[in-house]
Structure formats: structure tokens, C-alpha cells
Amino acid sequence: MTSAHPHEAQIRALYASFLDGWNRRSGAAVAAGFADDGDIVGYDGSHHHGRLAIAAHLRQVFGSHPTQSYVGIVRSIRPIGPNVAVLLAHAGMIPPGGDDLDPRLHTVHTLVAAEEGGRWRISLLQATPAGWHQSPEARDALTQELRELLAVQ
Template sequence: MVVDLHPHTGEESQIRILYHNLLSAWNKRSAADMAHLFSEDANMIGFDGSHLMGQEEIGKHLATIFFHHPTGSFVNIVRNVRFIAPEVAVLNAVAGMIPPGKTDILPELTAIQTLVSVKDDDHWRISIFQNTPAAFHGRPEEIDKLALELRREMRESFRSEKSAQGF
């Protein structure tokens, strides 16, 4: 369930859409769709610390994950998007994971996500994506706070989806 409820304009919207497409591809378990969003020389650092280099390696790694493991669905909140150059943007977000067959996120699977995107030939591509566990060592209240925030976003997104469908 990846929904952006806040309208944005121009280039920032394109970065948010790129991130939305990344998480949507994960939620659909589509390694090909995910890999296609990365630049040829991209880097991805996974939740478990895996460091992958290049679009092809990223795609193969994701295909292996989807083949061998049941994966949950992401719920996210974009914290900010900032441009560090006209054709380079950084998106910071938090995300929670809803395990397969469940309806709630697991706080221990929350993450801080950073996406660096580069514009190439009028198309934004992911150059770096890092998915870091939100462990908050020694601060369990921070984990609870983040989980509560993600749950609120999840409920709001669900309400918005139902409202848009006429329910």
C-alpha cells in the first residue's frame, strides 16, 4: 500500500513517483520492474546489508529474493525531497513492512530509506537506494513512535483508496 496523499509539482513529483514505483514493484514482487528503475551503474544496499552494484546484479538479487522468500508489502512516508544539483535529487523516507498474510506492520521491520536519483536523457533513474533498519538502539520508544506514524499513514491511505473507489 504505497499512496502519496500530498500533491507536489514539477521535478519533485517525478522523484516521488520514482520512489512510489520502486515500492509498488516490490509489493508486486516484480524484480524486473524494480531493476528497470535503476541506472546501469546503480548501487543498492538492502535491509540485511547486502551491497549490490549495477542494474543487472540488482535485478538478479531481487529475483532470487522473490523466488525463495515470501516478502511483505511496504507502507511508507516520504520525509523530504531535495535537489543537490539540477539533475540529482535525494529522497528520504521511512517505511514499514506488512508481512504476508498479515494486516499490520512489524515494528522490527521498519526502515529508513534513502534514494538518490539522477536525471539522464529526461528520465529520472535511481543511482543509489539504501534501506537501513530503524533499530534506534537503546531507544525503543522511537521504534514505537515510528510504527504508530506508519500505522496512521496506512489507515489514511486505506481510507483514501476506498474513498476514491466510491466506498
């Protein structure tokens, strides 16, 4: 992990809050961390713009079917401009009713955070599938690393 940002703790907390809201299946809790004009690009490629639209969409998703839970590892946080940072994380998903990761559902989370009035907000969160089809050993190593996190929880 590399980190070169003076507000690392706040940005990590922002990502942790996203994961917690998702795992509690609360559209409002997930959206609370976003800027008013924030964007989310889902694992399936869907795009939603604005905190209210994100909350409404996730409320519908969480209400219509069981969703996977996330466990994530922050890989880096780095500044990309004044009051803007990018966080990269790897995350795994646990299917509903399961107790283990499904390696086919690993993802890379890219979170762009911006400071607004002294508070960090998610400007963009994108979930990209991380199948590593050409590198199964990398997928297996990530699975093991994520399982170790599950054992601690």
C-alpha cells in the first residue's frame, strides 16, 4: 500500500462508510458520502449522477433483490490536485446467505474524493470487475488476502 495524502484518515473513512452502507443495504447511507453532484458507476456498468439519484437507485436495488456484501482493501490514496484525491481499493463480494468470497466477483474500486467546506465527499466511485482472466494466480492471491480480512472480522 502506498499513501501520500495528508487527509488519509478521512478518505479511508469515506470508503469505509461506503462499504458499511452497502453492506447494511442502505441507499441513504451509501449516498450520504457522495457530493451533491457525485457519480457512481456500478459493477454492471450502470451510471447514476447526483446524491439523490444514487440513493433512489440503491434503494430500488436493495429493495428488489439480495445483494452481495463487500470486504475491501485500500491499496493507495494519492493527491491529484488541490483538495482532490484518488483512492484505489480491491474488494471482494460475499454472495447473499454465504460466508465466503466468490472470486468471480472481485472488483477494483476507484474513488475520487474532493474536499467541500472542510468535509471529504465522493465525487466518483467506479466498480470495475477484476477477473484477472490472464492471471489466475493474482486472483487467487487477492482471494486469500480478502479471506484473511474476513477471518479478523
